[in-house]
Amino acid sequence: MEIAVSLKLEDYAIIGDTRTAALVGNNGSIDWMCMPRFDSPACFAVLLGTRANGYWQIAPAGEERAVRRRYAGPTLILENEFVTDSGTVALIDFMPIARSEQRTDVIRIVRGVTGTVPMKMEMAVRFDYGSILPWISPDETGFRATAGPDALAVKTPVAVSHEEGITSGKFTIAEGQSIPFTLTWYPSHQTEPAANDPIEMLRQTDNRWREWSSRCAVTGPWRDLALRSLITLKALTYGPTGGIVAAPTASLPEWIGGSRNWDYRFCWLRDATLTLFALMVSGYTAEALAWREWLLRAVAGTPDALQIMYGIRGERRLTEMELPWLTGYENSRPVRVGNAAHGQLQLDVYGEIMGVFDLGRRSGASSLPQSWRLLTALMQNLEKIWQHPDEGIWEVRGPRRHFTHSRIMAWVAFDRAVRALEAGFQTGPLARWRQLRDRIHRDVCERGFNRRRNAFVQYYGSDALDAALLMIPMVGFLPADDPRVVGTVEAIQRELVSDGLVLRYRSESAVDGLPPGEGVFLPCSFWLVDNLTLMGRHREARELFERLAALSNDVGLFAEEYDPASRRLLGNFPQAFTHVSLVNAVRNLREDSVR
Numbered sequence: 001m002e003i004a005v006s007l008k009l010e011d012y013a014i015i016g017d018t019r020t021a022a023l024v025g026n027n028g029s030i031d032w033m034c035m036p037r038f039d040s041p042a043c044f045a046v047l048l049g050t051r052a053n054g055y056w057q058i059a060p061a062g063e064e065r066a067v068r069r070r071y072a073g074p075t076l077i078l079e080n081e082f083v084t085d086s087g088t089v090a091l092i093d094f095m096p097i098a099r100s101e102q103r104t105d106v107i108r109i110v111r112g113v114t115g116t117v118p119m120k121m122e123m124a125v126r127f128d129y130g131s132i133l134p135w136i137s138p139d140e141t142g143f144r145a146t147a148g149p150d151a152l153a154v155k156t157p158v159a160v161s162h163e164e165g166i167t168s169g170k171f172t173i174a175e176g177q178s179i180p181f182t183l184t185w186y187p188s189h190q191t192e193p194a195a196n197d198p199i200e201m202l203r204q205t206d207n208r209w210r211e212w213s214s215r216c217a218v219t220g221p222w223r224d225l226a227l228r229s230l231i232t233l234k235a236l237t238y239g240p241t242g243g244i245v246a247a248p249t250a251s252l253p254e255w256i257g258g259s260r261n262w263d264y265r266f267c268w269l270r271d272a273t274l275t276l277f278a279l280m281v282s283g284y285t286a287e288a289l290a291w292r293e294w295l296l297r298a299v300a301g302t303p304d305a306l307q308i309m310y311g312i313r314g315e316r317r318l319t320e321m322e323l324p325w326l327t328g329y330e331n332s333r334p335v336r337v338g339n340a341a342h343g344q345l346q347l348d349v350y351g352e353i354m355g356v357f358d359l360g361r362r363s364g365a366s367s368l369p370q371s372w373r374l375l376t377a378l379m380q381n382l383e384k385i386w387q388h389p390d391e392g393i394w395e396v397r398g399p400r401r402h403f404t405h406s407r408i409m410a411w412v413a414f415d416r417a418v419r420a421l422e423a424g425f426q427t428g429p430l431a432r433w434r435q436l437r438d439r440i441h442r443d444v445c446e447r448g449f450n451r452r453r454n455a456f457v458q459y460y461g462s463d464a465l466d467a468a469l470l471m472i473p474m475v476g477f478l479p480a481d482d483p484r485v486v487g488t489v490e491a492i493q494r495e496l497v498s499d500g501l502v503l504r505y506r507s508e509s510a511v512d513g514l515p516p517g518e519g520v521f522l523p524c525s526f527w528l529v530d531n532l533t534l535m536g537r538h539r540e541a542r543e544l545f546e547r548l549a550a551l552s553n554d555v556g557l558f559a560e561e562y563d564p565a566s567r568r569l570l571g572n573f574p575q576a577f578t579h580v581s582l583v584n585a586v587r588n589l590r591e592d593s594v595r
Contacts, residue, residue, distance in 0.1 A: 006031060006047050006329055009569040010553035013069065013078050014248065017095035018239035020104060021248035023047060024093050026067050028059035028080055035185040036104040038238060038245045038312055039265045045130035048251055048335050049326040053130025058091055058108055058181065060084050061118040061170060071555055074213030074227055075206055076235055087115020089173050096201045097208050101240060103193045104185040107201055112173040123167045125152055129323050136162050143167065151188035155195050156181045217283030220590040225549055228556035229579035230282055233275050236576050242290030243267040243312040244275050247572035253332035254561050254571045255517040263337045264572040266318055268309045269349040271576050273356040278583040280359055288360060296370055303381035308346045318342040344391040350382045351409030358416035361425055372426045379417050386410040386440060393468050394504055398513030401459040404448035405468040411440040412475050454487035458505060465496050466505045467524035473534050480534035489531050499564035500547065501525045519561030519570040522548065526581035533588045545585055
């Protein structure tokens with residue numbers, strides 16, 4: 001059996017066009033790319049399998065002595081620089097911001113920096129997650145790869161050959177030279193699109209990202225780190241609809257060799273609302289308005305049919321399936337696409353939705369009549385179901401429970417609705433919602449707080465802790481100096497911290513119905529920073545933040561989890577939830593510093 005050749009997650013960077021994205025290794029290989037959308041089947045899938053499942057590598061033909069990489073300023077243009085004995089060469093990778101859903105472009109430009117460097121190009125196109133070998137049609141400017149609904153046109157001045165499903169070419173690059181490679185996806189039943197000028201596309205793409213980045217309102221010592229996170233969040237936005245994916249990847253394991261492997265290429269209401277919170281407070285209101293329109297379309301229908309997640313165009317049916325022909329990232333199986341969690345009940349999403357609309361109201365965003373009608377319908381449904389057990393924020397695949405965090409977020413929903421009515425923003429049943437808000441608060445304090453442990457616990461009647469309860473002071477349920485909050489934070493620090501970083505909960509407790517084993521959860525670790533900041537423990541907060549910031553890879557990207565023992569990133573990558581949490585922590589630290 002062929003051995004998988006995927007790199008460590010920290011060795012990858014992302015390029016994208018606000019339609020889809022690709023993961024590029026520091027070895028010059030694109031190992032994951034779905035076209036034309038984030039949720040399309042991958043045409044390069046070695047990330048989850050072997051080289052037989054597709055890749056595209058451009059690299060020196062000999063051994064390099066060093067590899068340096070960076071993004072070209074505040075853009076999503078990636079530069080890999082290879083240093084060899086015969087010279088230095090730069091590989092510039094980017095995707096022009098898409099203007100049409102009928103084509104997707106990837107442009108790779110090889111530039112000679114010093115000396116003369118022998119180079120190689122290898123490409124194995126495999127449609128449908130590495131399972132379909134396409135028909136290759138050479139022409140005078142490159143070749144086409146076609147299978148079923150998909151076609152790729154590859155243009156390059158380099159002569160290439162095709163053998164046993166692999167296209168390869170060798171060339172030499174000298175100082176001052178540039179050699180381009182362009183790949184264009186288009187529907188196979190349509191005429192091949194006209195080729196674009198790679199150098200002009202580079203200029204336009206650079207200008208568009210710099211213009212977007214110039215609107216960043218973040219200031220302070222961590223501005224560059226926060227801006228890289230914001231650029232990443234923008235890259236995870238599906239431009240045509242405003243939907244935001246949780247990550248551009250599927251089935252990357254939360255523990256190497258484990259089975260916690262999920263598809264994140266969908267729009268979680270929770271992740272999207274938290275993403276938009278980070279974007280709005282950082283100066284990006286246009287994205288918030290686009291997402292609001294996406295939400296109105298996606299959840300249209302009866303409020304009791306609200307899902308926790310949708311497809312990037314608002315699709316509801318996200319059927320989960322396994323792909324047995326893929327061996328999994330470092331043999332972590334099964335490989336899953338689709339996500340069965342779309343059918344779960346998670347009460348916290350009501351709080352997140354109301355929270356982001358409340359922020360928009362207070363930020364002066366214009367209101368649409370249908371927005372309040374939607375919110376009213378959702379609140380009326382929450383009135384009926386807030387006492388129900390649910391699967392909770394962590395999407396457990398065990399029994400439903402009365403999760404404390406879910407009830408707290410139900411309180412947030414009613415609290416933000418009451419705020420809107422008290423401000424005269426809209427009309428509604430103020431007295432009834434105010435009464436329900438207060439009732440839920442009492443319920444959580446009486447049933448979710450364990451007096452013996454002096455801490456809020458994971459679910460009613462439990463002794464277990466849950467890092468989601470770090471949200472309590474952040475959403476205003478209780479102040480940070482409340483003894484119950486202090487007790488909860490201290491208990492989490494004692495029992496859910498591994499090597500200074502925060503676990504979501506103890507996976508061996510079997511609360512989620514899955515085999516144990518996962519890394520520390522980076523968003524929760526940033527939430528601990530927020531709690532320490534709110535509690536006035538400034539030195540601890542800054543030290544933890546700086547340690548977390550150092551866990552990003554060399555181009556500022558984070559996954560969802562981290563293994564302190566092996567010092568490796570884990571889970572889908574890059575992860576919106578982590579980057580959102582970083583941006584919010586930067587904001588809280590900055591606000592604390594100017595008080």
